[in-house]
Amino acid sequence: MNLFDSLSSAFRTVKSNKLRTGITVTIIALGIMALIGIVTSTTAIKQKMRSSFSSMGANGFTITYKDMQRFGNQVRVQNGKRQKKSNLDKPITKVEAELFKQKYKFPAKVSIALDATGGSVEVHYKNIKTNPNVTLSGGDENYLFVNGFTVADGRNLSVNDVNSGRNVCVLGNDLAVKLFGSNTGRAVDKMILVGTLPYRVVGVLAAKGSGARGSQDNFILTSYNNIRRLGLSNANSFSIGVAADDVQNVSVAASEATGVFRRVRKLLPSEADNFVINKSDELTQKLFSSLSSIEYGVVGIGCITLFGAAIGLMNIMLVAVSERTKEIGLIKAIGGKKKNIRQQFLFESIIISLMGAFIGILLGILIGNVFASFMKTGFVVPWLWVTIGIVSCSVTGLLAGLYPAIKASKLNPIDALRYE
Numbered sequence: 001m002n003l004f005d006s007l008s009s010a011f012r013t014v015k016s017n018k019l020r021t022g023i024t025v026t027i028i029a030l031g032i033m034a035l036i037g038i039v040t041s042t043t044a045i046k047q048k049m050r051s052s053f054s055s056m057g058a059n060g061f062t063i064t065y066k067d068m069q070r071f072g073n074q075v076r077v078q079n080g081k082r083q084k085k086s087n088l089d090k091p092i093t094k095v096e097a098e099l100f101k102q103k104y105k106f107p108a109k110v111s112i113a114l115d116a117t118g119g120s121v122e123v124h125y126k127n128i129k130t131n132p133n134v135t136l137s138g139g140d141e142n143y144l145f146v147n148g149f150t151v152a153d154g155r156n157l158s159v160n161d162v163n164s165g166r167n168v169c170v171l172g173n174d175l176a177v178k179l180f181g182s183n184t185g186r187a188v189d190k191m192i193l194v195g196t197l198p199y200r201v202v203g204v205l206a207a208k209g210s211g212a213r214g215s216q217d218n219f220i221l222t223s224y225n226n227i228r229r230l231g232l233s234n235a236n237s238f239s240i241g242v243a244a245d246d247v248q249n250v251s252v253a254a255s256e257a258t259g260v261f262r263r264v265r266k267l268l269p270s271e272a273d274n275f276v277i278n279k280s281d282e283l284t285q286k287l288f289s290s291l292s293s294i295e296y297g298v299v300g301i302g303c304i305t306l307f308g309a310a311i312g313l314m315n316i317m318l319v320a321v322s323e324r325t326k327e328i329g330l331i332k333a334i335g336g337k338k339k340n341i342r343q344q345f346l347f348e349s350i351i352i353s354l355m356g357a358f359i360g361i362l363l364g365i366l367i368g369n370v371f372a373s374f375m376k377t378g379f380v381v382p383w384l385w386v387t388i389g390i391v392s393c394s395v396t397g398l399l400a401g402l403y404p405a406i407k408a409s410k411l412n413p414i415d416a417l418r419y420e
Helices: 003-016 018-055 094-103 159-164 173-180 224-229 247-264 282-323 325-333 338-375 383-409 413-417
Strands: 060-065 108-121 123-125 134-139 151-154 168-171 191-194 197-205 219-223 239-244 275-279
Touching: 003 018, 003 338, 018 282, 018 338, 018 383, 060 247, 094 108, 094 239, 094 247, 108 224, 123 173, 134 224, 159 224, 168 173, 173 197, 219 224, 239 247, 247 275, 282 325, 282 338, 282 383, 325 338, 338 383
Parallel strands: 134 219, 168 197
Antiparallel strands: 060 239, 060 275, 108 134, 108 239, 123 191, 151 197, 168 219, 191 197
């Protein structure tokens, strides 16, 4: 009797005991279904959250300089490094900002920004004009991505636009509607007056809605070199925005940015940072942590269910040993070895357990993706947890069948043949 014979016999036995097998498989499948279903759902929620938070800029951070008014009384920081007074009020220059953008190799987008003085202007198109509350910002080709904007009509600022500092701009959605009506696509290639300066519109942004500072769509974007060339800003410091490829990588990206910018600013190891990194991912991390807690709770429920299923499976296998005592005696009488008996019972236990696992995984993925379809995140398969489910069920089947298999293999063939 070889390994294939033991496996084949195990399949026949499982098939012949449909009721017992079905009950045990159902118990295991319910536990795995709950585990995979909820993990699939939380994975879909995380994907939706990453997409939503990325559009709000929560996957990024900004770098600004330390000014004397806010940090002038600080002489030491927590790591013991001294803050030199000469390092305070040290603006971020254009050269430093561009050098950081060149040297920062982390998988992220880097944007350089310089806002116009006063921040608000009046915009004219023909005989239509806005209130003098339109925000004028200077950025680069990555500014829209880093700040979570998308282009609805036309195009984004190009590298040539930024390098040349020419008078081109991108309009926020509210501003475009005020000047050109609901058909904002008409704004592309039109000439408008920003204050008294003519600008050609190259693009219009999709509506983003309101933020902490009010409407995010009532603004106009040009290049930071244009703001600088025309003297529209007396700010002596640039700001740098960084958007990581994933919201969970923000902390690592910020640490890497700190190291790179310290080298750009030529700080000594004994000196504290003379710049500030402001991250916006704290709420996101809290929400992800809450979802992880839910997953851990589901894992606990799954483990309890599998433990109960293991007890039930062991009981079924012990009953099978009693019912098939004569069969075991016959196998031993015709030359079957102990290992053949052990293999057959272990295979039966593992097959039942894996049947429950596969049914539970399929149902869990199906239920989880029904929820994912409402979230519009696409089809989700948590491969890690699928693998964990299969492995855990295999181990459960092995442990549950171990004692019955050993008991069956130790039966005396003469006593077994006389068993009634």
